[in-house]
Amino acid sequence: MLFLVAVVLPAAALFALTFRYLHQDEEMARRLEPGQKFDAVDQAQRELTASLDAIRLQEVNRRAQSRETSTGLPADPAIVFALSLDKGRLTFPGETSQTLSYASARFISFRDDGQLREFQSRDFAAAAAAYQAALTVARQPAEGCESRLALGRVLLKAQRQVEALAVLRDMLRTCGATTDEQGMPYTLYAAERLISMKLDLPLAEEYLVRLVHEGQQREIPIGLPLVDSMIRSLLQSIGTISARQALAEDAQHLANFGQVVALQKELGRVQPLAEKEWVAYGTEPWLLKVTPGSSGPPLMLAVSSTKVAPPGTKLVPARTDRSYAMSGFTGLEIELDPNRSFAGDRAPAAMIAGGIGLILLLTVLSGYLFIHGVNRDLQMAEMRSHFVASVSHELKTPLTAIRMFAETLSLGRMNNEQAKSEYLETIVNESERLARLVDNVLDFSKIEQGKKIYRMRPTELPDVVRSAARAMQYPLSQQGFSLNVSIDESLQSMPADADALEQAILNLLSNAVKYSGEGREIELCCARRNGHAVIAVTDRGIGIAAEDQARVFEKFYRVRSSNTALIAGTGLGLTLVKHIAEAHGGAVDVESSPGKGSTFSLRIPVSEATA
Numbered sequence: 112m113l114f115l116v117a118v119v120l121p122a123a124a125l126f127a128l129t130f131r132y133l134h135q136d137e138e139m140a141r142r143l144e145p146g147q148k149f150d151a152v153d154q155a156q157r158e159l160t161a162s163l164d165a166i167r168l169q170e171v172n173r174r175a176q177s178r179e180t181s182t183g184l185p186a187d188p189a190i191v192f193a194l195s196l197d198k199g200r201l202t203f204p205g206e207t208s209q210t211l212s213y214a215s216a217r218f219i220s221f222r223d224d225g226q227l228r229e230f231q232s233r234d235f236a237a238a239a240a241a242y243q244a245a246l247t248v249a250r251q252p253a254e255g256c257e258s259r260l261a262l263g264r265v266l267l268k269a270q271r272q273v274e275a276l277a278v279l280r281d282m283l284r285t286c287g288a289t290t291d292e293q294g295m296p297y298t299l300y301a302a303e304r305l306i307s308m309k310l311d312l313p314l315a316e317e318y319l320v321r322l323v324h325e326g327q328q329r330e331i332p333i334g335l336p337l338v339d340s341m342i343r344s345l346l347q348s349i350g351t352i353s354a355r356q357a358l359a360e361d362a363q364h365l366a367n368f369g370q371v372v373a374l375q376k377e378l379g380r381v382q383p384l385a386e387k388e389w390v391a392y393g394t395e396p397w398l399l400k401v402t403p404g405s406s407g408p409p410l411m412l413a414v415s416s417t418k419v420a421p422p423g424t425k426l427v428p429a430r431t432d433r434s435y436a437m438s439g440f441t442g443l444e445i446e447l448d449p450n451r452s453f454a455g456d457r458a459p460a461a462m463i464a465g466g467i468g469l470i471l472l473l474t475v476l477s478g479y480l481f482i483h484g485v486n487r488d489l490q491m492a493e494m495r496s497h498f499v500a501s502v503s504h505e506l507k508t509p510l511t512a513i514r515m516f517a518e519t520l521s522l523g524r525m526n527n528e529q530a531k532s533e534y535l536e537t538i539v540n541e542s543e544r545l546a547r548l549v550d551n552v553l554d555f556s557k558i559e560q561g562k563k564i565y566r567m568r569p570t571e572l573p574d575v576v577r578s579a580a581r582a583m584q585y586p587l588s589q590q591g592f593s594l595n596v597s598i599d600e601s602l603q604s605m606p607a608d609a610d611a612l613e614q615a616i617l618n619l620l621s622n623a624v625k626y627s628g629e630g631r632e633i634e635l636c637c638a639r640r641n642g643h644a645v646i647a648v649t650d651r652g653i654g655i656a657a658e659d660q661a662r663v664f665e666k667f668y669r670v671r672s673s674n675t676a677l678i679a680g681t682g683l684g685l686t687l688v689k690h691i692a693e694a695h696g697g698a699v700d701v702e703s704s705p706g707k708g709s710t711f712s713l714r715i716p717v718s719e720a721t722a
């Protein structure tokens with residue numbers, strides 16, 4: 112009943128409460144979630160707008176400062192492209208500078224002269240000289256690159272490879288951002304020549320691979336179909352491993368390019384929207400916005416949505432079952448990470464499961480401890496009642512004997528002097544046994560109350576042992592026991608309570624007598640071993656089973672078996688021996704095998720100091 116009330120019912124109540132709480136928590140979460148999700152979407156939307164605006168302003172400022180509309184890296188890596196919108200067309204970087212206005216008539220006359228000599232009179236040396244002259248008078252980068260290209264070509268025709276190579280290398284270094292009328296960078300012409308004439312394959316390859324690796328950031332930006340296909344065909348014609356790798360890497364660039372071409376076609380639909388707000392375009396999607404340029408035509412920005420999506424969100428171009436629309440954006444939906452919790456600080460399931468597990472564990476553990484405790488109490492109560500019965504019994508036996516012998520003597524009919532003295536001896540002996548029993552009980556009660564006092568005085572152990580042996584001599588001989596005593600006389604005097612020690616030895620000896628069964632030999636030995644004085648009592652009796660050996664020193668504990676059933680005892684003897692041994696800083700232990708006998712050893716440390 113107590114177990115039920117103290118453990119089972121509270122545990123069940125805890126369970127019930129936990130489950131109710133869980134249920135309510137879930138209910139609450141279900142009600143809260145939509146509201147919280149909207150808050151989350153709202154917040155993500157504000158974050159996104161802020162970062163897009165920052166990117167746009169940064170790019171506009173960059174352009175205003177550099178006044179460079181055709182080339183240069185975009186301000187933010189999230190920008191896919193930033194292109195001018197000219198008369199409803201996206202203008203690619205190469206195209207803006209394609210109208211070459213040659214300021215210098217001298218350049219034109221030298222160049223035309225060179226072409227005349229190269230193609231009509233086929234006088235390559237003279238043509239080279241004319242191009243060289245054109246290069247000297249060139250003012251604009253395009254003039255310089257064009258004359259270099261022609262010079263390289265004619266030098267090759269004149270078989271002057273080394274000079275040609277120097278000119279082409281020079282071009283790769285300096286003409287990166289300069290394009291011809293078709294928007295083709297002069298560097299690509301130079302690379303083509305280096306490859307087709309096999310002048311310097313590694314240099315060309317290195318240049319092209321670098322272009323691809325730089326990706327979005329290459330100095331020749333995305334979206335020029337000719338440039339792109341030129342780079343790809345050159346890489347293909349090189350055909351080395353790193354060239355092929357670069358081609359594979361270029362796939363993203365190519366996909367972007369395809370998307371720009373598609374956008375170009377749909378611009379009429381997209382542009383008006385993009386002038387008002389950010390528009391999602393393509394599968395990634397890109398976020399498009401038309402923004403007024405600092406001077407000249409407006410600018411269209413494309414920003415990669417994966418690079419600007421706020422953490423824990425995904426931007427998608429079409430509605431899904433988990434997506435939410437956002438204001439300020441056209442065609443863009445946001446998905447929230449499903450693993451993100453929107454129900455505030457709910458306790459995670461693992462924690463609750465852990466808690467329930469803990470309750471279970473505690474219930475089982477307290478149940479076990481409870482039952483264990485109750486069992487012990489029951490055992491103790493039983494042992495106590497046994498003890499009372501045993502003490503009464505033990506008191507009665509010697510009393511009966513004393514009374515019987517005393518009565519016989521008092522009648523005065525005994526004439527046999529030997530029998531008389533034997534009776535008297537028995538009376539003395541039995542009263543001594545009574546006194547020992549009473550001493551044990553009194554000592555135990557003192558120990559229980561913490562009032563037992565040991566008086567340590569310099570003691571000769573051999574004397575104590577001899578005294579105990581003498582006290583037991585008569586009862587032993589009466590019952591036919593032979594006591595074999597061996598004493599190491601060299602043991603020094605040590606501080607000890609002689610009375611207590613003698614009591615302990617007597618307890619061990621009377622146990623040896625009681626539990627000897629058929630055996631009639633007892634040994635009492637006192638010697639020095641490993642810094643200890645050891646007093647050992649050995650019998651050839653019934654022995655003690657292994658599982659009982661540790662318990663025989665517990666108070667009231669008595670081994671229950673058919674061998675011991677008829678032997679009277681209180682279960683206190685060994686408890687006292689242990690207490691006495693420990694009071695002397697020592698211990699008592701038992702070696703025993705059932706049917707063969709036991710040895711109880713009382714060990715007391717003898718240090719030089721105590722000596």
Ligand code: ADP
Nearest residue numbers: 622623626654663669670680681682683684685
């Ligand atoms: P008791 O009054 O029962 O002898 P003890 O504390 O002296 O109480 O001993 C506890 C139990 O240990 C005994 O009941 C007995 O079963 C066992 N025991 C003690 N000494 C011996 C021994 N020499 N041989 C066998 N069993 C012993």
